[in-house]
Amino acid sequence: MATGGIPGRAAAQDHQGQAIAEAVAAPHRSADFVARDRYRHPQEVLEFLDLEPGMTVVEIWPGGGYWTEMLAPYLRERGIYHTAISPSGASERAARAAAEWRKKLAGAPAIYSKVKIGEFGRGVAEIVPAGSADAVLTFRNIHNWMSAGFAEEAFAAFFKALKPGGILGVEEHRARTDQPQDPQASNGYVREDYVIELAKKAGFELAGRSEVLANPKDTKDWPRGVWTLPPTLALGDQDRDKYLAIGEADNFLIKFRKP
Template identity: 40%
Template sequence: MRILLATAALALAVPAMADHHELPDADAFAATHAEAISGAINHPSRADDRARDQFRHPAETLAFFRVEPDMKVGEYAPGGGWYTRVLGHYLGGEGQLVGLYFDPTSGPFNEEAQQRIRAGASGFPAEAAEFTGLPAENFSAMTLDAVPEGEAGTLDRVLVVRMMHNLMRWNNADSELKKMRDLLKPGGMLGIVQHRAPADASADYANGSKGYLRQDDVIGYVEALGFELVDSSEVNANPRDPANWEGGVWMMPPSLGGDDAMDAQTRDLGESDRMTLLFRKRD
């Protein structure tokens, strides 16, 4: 965490680069792509997912990240299919969804875990096809230590949803984000949704081990790795979450990881308070 803070301070001391790329207004973007977004969000394959839309705001998040239907988009650490179904149907006509899996040689991964990561990447197209009902040919995947030749600089967007805390506590955020940056086109963008700690949370609490990170720390850290913050949103905010649970974010729904008394306290609070950040790859 000390490294994170020092890096953040360095980044904030460097003047931000001028924005030479016009970013469309999120509301106007949503209106322009309303039909495609609605078609993805309301697809029958998402029938069991919709209960969480009120907390995850997929339509608003897609629009905020300015994901266009014909883009090539990397979904980092796909799992369970929730966002894969949204993105798969949204990009299923003209775009392409790419599953981006951990570099198995980074982080706390033993040999068995490394094999599972590689198997996840190789099986992603078939799994995504099963999740969405779309052809497996619509999807591809890679582990970040084995980027296929010609893939660098081809992605329009990379989305990292509720994963930054893991990268921080596993001490591989630096290497993983650099590899994601290499995959983005010039001017390509990185979208992050992350459980948010209060600004005055202690460094020991907001180091990823509790699932929460401080927003300013995330911004400074990512900017130090060759990105510039271009927009932030409160679309996934939840002021009812104090984000100070001794057991971390896993005390909140949907995990409800406490005892009966704790679960009764958190059950009706909704999901965690989340920052939503959009960065552009620096030239």
């Protein structure tokens, strides 16, 4: 008879994978978002980030809700799910986005009624009560904070929010290593080593890296930066088929841990 904890751990991982698969396959998900799964690999990303259904998870700047459509049902019964949006008072655009976000969540209470809405932006030092989160997640946002000049502040806030042992999961468009990092990240790309140093400066330890989001077709020299590629397609119909064939950007996925 088998002894020790390994069989139990394997069973727990299988159960976790099944729960994530059910969230990915949920019928309420937007067709446009489902079409992006071939680029964003949600099953592999969420498993890599070690998310469990009973966790307290904070997603920073959830955008249109690609990950929310999966994380909300995944965490609904046992966990706590916070979405931290840009402060509505920051600009008219932020106010409109906040209104749209609340409308989206209110439109499907059976799925989203337990999702908590908070704010994160420049000057917001406490996203959730200090030391209360098991995981903080941010997907393709760091270039925005670099452009606005508060990337270091952001990582310090994430560190404060997490419990000891908590996970910070980061996805970002990967910049070339043969060029220096633009401090403003004006083309939307960020060097992986730059992000690792940002996290270490905030106190994090590197816990893992994944290449599941890599795209070698992305040469990162596009006329409108990363936004030339899908889903934005900033050039409109100009060379549209070319950029669709390349696909979404080459992205890195990193997992950090708070000691």
